[in-house]
Amino acid sequence: MAVLFGCVLGLLVYLRAPGLAEPRDESSGWGLAAAFDGAQAILDGWERASYDWRVRELGERSERPDEAVVVAIDDETLAEARQDDRPGVATQPWPRQLVGGMVNRLTQEGALLVLVDLPFPELSPSACVDPKLSPQPQLAPSDDAAFRQLLDREPNRALLAFTWESQGPRVLPPASRLWPYRVKLGTYATPADARTRVQAVLAVQRPAFLIPTGNQVEVWGGATDEADARALGGRLGVGSAAIEERRAADDAYRVGPTDLFVALSEVQVEGLDSSKLVEVRHLQHPVAPLLRGSGGFGAVSLPADPDGVVRAIPHLVAFTVRGQRHVLPSLPLAAAMRLAGTTRLRYADGKLHIGDEHAIPMDASGFSLVRWNAPTAGRGSRGSLARSIRAWNVLLNVFDVAEERPARFDNDLEGRTVVLTRTAGDGGHMHRTPIGGETPGGAILGQALANILRSDGITRATPDTDLMLTMGLAFVGAFLALSLSFLLRSVRGAVLYVGMLVAAGAGYAAAAAYVFIEQHLWIAMAGPLLAMVGAFGVTILYAFSTEREVRDFVHNALGRYVSPEVARLVTRDLNLMRPERRNMSVYICDIEGFTRLSEGMAPEQLVGLFNEYLTEMTAVVRSTAGQVDKYIGDSVMAFWGAPVRTDRHAHLACEAALKLRAALASRQDAWEKKYGRRLSFRAGIDTGEVVVGDMGSELKSNYTVLGDAVGLAARLESINKVYGTYVLVGDATAKLASDVYVFRVVDQVRLKGRPQPVRVHELVGRRGEITPRAQEQLSLYEQGLTAYHQRRFAEAHAAFERVATDFQDSVAAVYVARCARFLVTPPPADWDGVHGLEESGPTAAAA
Known part of the structure; x- marks a missing residue:
């Protein structure tokens, strides 16, 4: 499930829009x-919101x-300006002569x-307003010419803006009338050398x-007739120019304002x-009189993302x-190119290099x-x-200097770049950005310039990186859901469970x-986090849907009579079912x-008595935190210490044996009355290292012990x-x-198949519950056993015989018979007191 969710989210992240602000194809489908x-x-x-x-x-x-x-016209x-009486100041837009000043x-x-972030796509409708502002007013009959003169006064110190549109059909320049001559x-030697003359022709429309x-290349200008051609030549400083009729083939060499601008x-x-750049469909560039080689031009279009927010600036378009x-x-x-004094641009390794000084991250x-x-x-x-x-402060300084007065404002611009822009009027000058709903376009351009000059920008990770992060977080979510699912058993645990997911998400x-x-x-942040949360949620649903199967598995593996508390623990941690070696205590009765007994009872009675006996047995085992392993005929096998670990497994097994003896004793009268029978049992308990776990075949398995x-x-037993x-x-x-507990040896x-002798003990009872008579019995028995192992068989015989007679002790009776034999035939000198049991039964014991 994590792989599936990670792949889906990873694919969405990987197939993002190729450009940072490039619009998607929103064709309906x-x-x-x-x-x-x-x-x-x-x-x-x-x-984008996380960005x-x-x-x-x-x-x-x-x-x-x-x-x-x-510098804002705000x-x-x-x-x-509306309150000023100087010529042209109160009008909008301002005459270009004022802007040039x-x-x-x-x-x-x-x-x-x-950087002049103001549009000049058409000829100025204004006239020159103040001859003092132009360096050569006699050569500036128009507002555009005056503006151009002012820009040329400080060559290469001003850049003009143009805008572009990438949507819609390509807009062609408007058709003009035919020019017969x-x-x-x-x-000129090259087209580049001829640009100044071409601009002069275009400037006069x-x-x-x-x-x-x-x-070489020749520059020709269009005219309506021969007189108009001679007038054009004289206007542009060509006295005796060649005049010809325009040929149809000449249109292939026609140069318009857009051609010159490009x-x-x-x-x-x-x-x-x-070919990977945004393809521009339409340009709005400065008019022909402003197209001079000494100036520079740059785009100020700021396309927004689909949510209307400007996050990136297109530094290059096609x-x-x-x-x-x-x-x-x-x-x-x-x-930046002008400030660095370079025309060399190089794109490599996701960065645009401006000469050798600056580099800015840029996508393809x-x-x-x-x-x-x-x-x-x-x-x-x-x-x-x-x-x-x-801008008013700057304009007042312009007027002060023109009137030969000291400038009244110290704007502290030394060594800085200025963006002259407009922020007043319609909302086209304001943009939504990550830092505010109304950010001036000129300020965005200034920030972008500062990024370049500092070689400081934001790099977006590759789609491959974002894909790997998304897949990785999906696996983290699935891992958290599975590894911490046991916490869902309580309200506090559920809060902690969700808190772990929140903590993991916050960490990422x-x-x-x-x-x-x-x-x-x-x-990427949204995709990986969503993948993690999604995989987490899907895994929880999957875990809940399979929880019943897990419970069934636990009950089938541990048996029908498994303790509910143990079943809950195992359901939370299936590792408890894993086969492993442990020290445990095993009980067989x-x-x-x-x-x-079975031969003398009707089947219905036998089954009824047997079921009641097994019910008592199982209840006692469960009450002492043990597990019933299996029923083998009338035998019962149980163990303590697994699946839940405990260091008191030996105590619990002994306690179960004593409780079962008491439980059966309390039921004897009822069973004799109901079934006509009384029951007694024998049990064996041993402790040691065993292998415990779910074992069996593909068809049937059980949680059991081997060892x-x-x-x-x-x-x-x-x-x-x-x-x-x-x-x-x-x-x-x-x-x-x-x-x-009290035991006696x-x-x-020496058992068959075991090289080492085994010390066998009898469980007598709980400490503190042994009666004085039982203590006397145990004391006499210990005296006899000590004498027996010291080969003082006469003394041992007397002690054992007293215990057997006075207390009806069957173990002492066995030793009475042994001592009597050893008194007649003493054991060999290397006798170690170990008794061999090759076969079970009274005959072997008495031998």
Whole structure:
């Protein structure tokens, strides 16, 4: 069951979405596939929730980064702007000249780089508002041109943003009218050299054609007629340009704004399979007047997971133009490349390397998990960053410097990167993240940039690792359920049982959090924990369903009359049934004269008497924590010390013998009246090492014992007839139980098949219950036995004869006969007092 549950959950974990934030194929379906997708979606949701918790725990132990600072056009900034009377300040969006002035001012205040997280997909509807802001106002007839001039004032210090969409059909550039003529605007060695001229053509809203000629390329611009062509050439500084009619074949060499943008922004990545990147369907990039080689471009799109939370940023995406795939960077990645002074990107071992300075974990689809340096998004616009600044403060500094006054705000930007973003207005600028429901997009970009600059990110474990963890936790759950199932027998145990599962789950969650915090490694949590809980629950159900079978097995193995207490113990721990060697006490008894008794009774009476006798016997054995092994005709075999261990097995066996004698004595009158018979029994008890356990064949088995103590107990029971006794015990039993019970030595005998003599004892009674007359009998008997072994047979004969006559002692009577023989024929000089019993019976004893 653990394997099955672990495989199912492991498969769900293993077949996760290939990209960190790549959406699944949600095409409708029925049957097993739809159920699998639904279960996987639920599991992914739980896993993302566990990831968010770990992110916040890591943020608690982190310091907010100061490498990036957010400059936010927030609600307070717009409120201040609405009250200002300067040209264009109160309008929204601001004229791009104002934005350019802010970018220029930020670099003057020491910013290493300014990331302009503002969209410029269309030409500015505004006009230039303040000639003082532009370095060359006479060359900036438009707001876009003024913005471009301000950016070029500090070359390579600003990056512009673009956005993309991966869903829906590919959006083609809008069709433009035909241009019957074309004008030659220059010849260049390579297409890269011609980009500036192409951008100039596109900036004036004319089509550009990049036509190869030999080893060079020519730049042509579209025109409506020859006059328009000459005007275009003059506008772009070409006095006497060649003018031709446009040919249909020229369209193959036409360059649009998107073509130019892709050429300017694409990056080359060594070791990356671009086919695995997110395929972009539509781009929204800055307008043509802003497409200059001195600038940089990066994507600011932040796709969310299916639950609407942004956890990762796509640093690389793919865009296909005319059948050729191009790789485009994110804005933080483009900024890191600019700061590192490199264009070299390399992907290896799950990391994107930016030159030789920085490396960031990234999956093959181009996504990198954001490593948040705070548990919650801070107030205002800073998100998880250390600082944010109102854009109004920067704009006031711009105006102060333009009016030749000292800047009023010290924004402390020296050596830092600035993200100029908008947080006011509609909710498109805010995103749900693991650290908050409203995190500014600019702050997310700043955090991603800080991750790259610190080479600090989150790595997700491989599917193989998560699969192994899921399988392993499934086995842990099954193991806990089986190994601790005995705790379910009580309410306290059940609480402890569930508590162990909770503790194991909490331990794994803590380990996963530790690995995340210390090693920044995301290992699966929801899948393995669910596998453990599921396997635990399924195993419990399986255990309950088979509990009755286990009980039946226990009762069948131990016998019908097993003690309920012992059965419960064995049911909780089946290891008690395992065959093993133990020191135990074995008891075998037999009804005296049973053959003669059975011949004189009707079968119904015989069975009734026999059943009552066995009931008494079984009750006594069970009352002393013993187990009835088997009934062999009129013989009963029982043992103590298994399946539940006890060191008092010898005491319990002796106690059972005494209790049985008393029980039978109390029933004699009733049996004689009912059946016309009285019963007496003989028993043998011995203690020693035996093998105990469930033994037998595939067809029938029983919980029984094997060993020398079993055989000796049977022979002791038999030789009771020799001495006229009822309970004989072995020497080991007498030694163990002598602190509670009184024994007397009956004889030392040599049994057939046993090289060593056996000391035989008779169980007399419990200490403290021996009467004075019985004590006198035992004293005289001991005197006689001592004299007997010292070869003083006359003295021994006299003592034994007195005991036999006065106390009707059958054992003493046996010794009277022996002493009489030895008085006539003394034993040999090497006689050791051991009596040989080759055959049981009175004849052998008297010999």
